[in-house]
């Protein structure tokens with residue numbers, strides 16, 4: 134029981150900590166027993182929770198009982214090997230431990246001086262990761278030049294930060310100091326019609342506006358068409374607009390398409406645009422040499438980001454962002470109130486990560502990466518990538534061989550998109566039936582105006598057997614749906 138002086142005694146903390154880790158370990162070992170998606174109705178969890186906070190102290194055992202009774206029914210089990218929806222959000226055990234240590238240390242690393250280890254481990258982790266992915270040396274701190282990397286919470290924040298830096302570069306700092314003036318040439322950004330909605334959100338937030346984001350048409354692979362990009366840019370310039378930012382996606386959310394970075398990069402250079410690369414899900418594949426074809430053109434990129442919190446096993450949230458010239462980002466984000474002044478910052482010799490994103494305060498997130506690398510090793514991560522890519526290849530062949538089904542887009546590294554020939558309604562009914570069964574999760578997207586199912590492989594526990602069973606179920610549900 135807690136007292137007001139200390140929320141828990143060290144003994145209580147140890148005892149309850151063990152109980153919690155035991156609970157988590159059992160949950161994860163038995164995660165397959167739960168329906169993958171929650172069957173809760175809106176408001177049902179809310180109703181089960183007391184309307185006010187307790188006045189008196191309680192204990193962790195009672196909280197864990199409530200987790201089981203009230204929260205578990207409202208959980209979508211992202212760590213289930215039958216999770217095939219959206220993209221995975223792998224929370225590997227080593228990174229959970231790193232996260233726990235981060236909480237336990239309770240560090241707030243906004244400045245180098247507020248915990249040098251927080252900043253310097255992060256710098257080292259970003260260098261390790263850039264090297265492991267085969268990214269250009271100029272993104273690393275340990276190479277000569279102004280490059281470096283940072284952990285952002287999400288890919289959305291990463292692109293927002295880069296768009297702000299690009300805006301300031303394009304306006305010579307006027308955006309920050311004066312605001313974007315109505316009279317000057319509108320700044321225009323570009324991304325493919327299949328790009329993630331976070332690009333448009335960034336354009337809205339940083340004052341560019343949705344109307345000045347051009348969503349470029351895609352080719353037969355659903356990748357950005359560079360000829361279309363060139364022609365839209367030329368028209369914009371003729372109309373008095375100012376291209377300033379291009380985001381290329383390596384692995385789109387809908388179908389996993391790869392924009393041709395090597396054809397887009399020369400256009401960015403010709404028009405003086407910032408070139409950002411969003412490799413949120415499939416950047417992880419670059420751990421393996423055989424997938425580094427995606428790096429063609431990367432030398433020209435100003436920024437490159439991916440989410441270790443998707444496929445790579447780092448518990449949410451962890452999005453890595455590298456910049457060829459980090460000073461452009463720092464200059465656009467830096468504000469120095471007196472209360473943050475300190476000798477280390479004034480010396481100019483340290484990295485203060487508060488200047489690399491919107492928020493001031495920051496957690497010790499790099500511990501999650503450090504634990505992952507040290508426990509699993511790069512070889513372990515590469516084996517995981519290869520396993521999932523291999524299973525996806527098999528899945529694509531099963532889809533093609535099954536009567537009534539067709540791939541709706543070329544299968545990507547670990548994502549297969551398909552539909553049933555009976556039409557959109559039948560395809561939707563199949564998804565709803567398998568999701569309602571509780572034995573897997575599937576999500577959908579739209580391709581060419583058609584309703585399409587996405588089966589995303591990448592949860593760490595997923596084996597060929599899980600996917601085979603999943604596909605057999607989809608096939609048999611399809612027979613029921615189309616015969617009724």
Ligand SMILES: Cc1ncc(COP(=O)(O)O)c(C=O)c1O
Pocket residue numbers: 220286287288289290329331382384385386411412413414440452
């Ligand atoms: C290609 C791509 N970019 C960006 C995002 C947004 O990721 P986050 O949730 O980290 O902002 C996603 C999410 O799935 C994505 O697939």
